[in-house]
Amino acid sequence: QVQLVESGGGLVQPGGSLRLSCTASGSIFRINAMVWYRQAPGKQRELVAHITSGGKTTYTNSVKGRFTISMDNAKNTVYLQMNSLNPEDTAVYYCNAVIDSQMYWGQGTQVTVSS
Numbered sequence: 001q002v003q004l005v006e007s008g009g010g011l012v013q014p015g016g017s018l019r020l021s022c023t024a025s026g027s028i029f030r031i032n033a034m035v036w037y038r039q040a041p042g043k044q045r046e047l048v049a050h051i052t053s054g055g056k057t058t059y060t061n062s063v064k065g066r067f068t069i070s071m072d073n074a075k076n077t078v079y080l081q082m083n084s085l086n087p088e089d090t091a092v093y094y095c096n097a098v099i100d101s102q103m104y105w106g107q108g109t110q111v112t113v114s115s
Contacts, residue, residue: 002026002104004095009109012085016113020080022095022106032098034071034078038091038111045094049080062088085113 008020024031033052039045049069050058057069068081078095090113095106 002028002097002099002102004097004104004106006093006095006106006109009093009111011112011114013115014086014113016085017081017083018085018111019082020093020095020109020111022078022097024076024097024099024104028076029100031071031073031076032101034069034098035096036069036078036080037094037096038089039094039108040088040091043091048093051078082111085111087113089113 003025004022006020006022008018012018031053033050035050036048037045038048046060048060048063049067051069051071059067066084071078090111092108092110094108097104
């Protein structure tokens with residue numbers, strides 16, 4: 001059984017920064033990709049950033065230049081460094097991973113950007 005545990009959410013002022021972490025644990029042979037999604041109230045869940053095991057990254061347009069996804073393969077951990085946060089970034093952020101051809105989700109962590 002594989003589990004994803006996220007951390008790092010919280011309340012931050014506009015213009016501030018946060019770093020989210022997501023660690024995969026359990027029976028893991030190979031992590032194919034790790035992804036951050038977010039879901040704001042009343043909106044559909046959207047893909048924020050994606051990273052493959054080889055380090056290739058993609059971002060949704062609204063976060064390009066502000067967010068950085070990275071992965072520590074030795075720790076089975078993906079990070080999302082979020083800078084220049086604005087109120088539109090407020091959402092529950094979910095970690096998603098494809099591990100050994102199976103998809104897993106974390107429980108989500110709340111990010112609130114407000115003055």
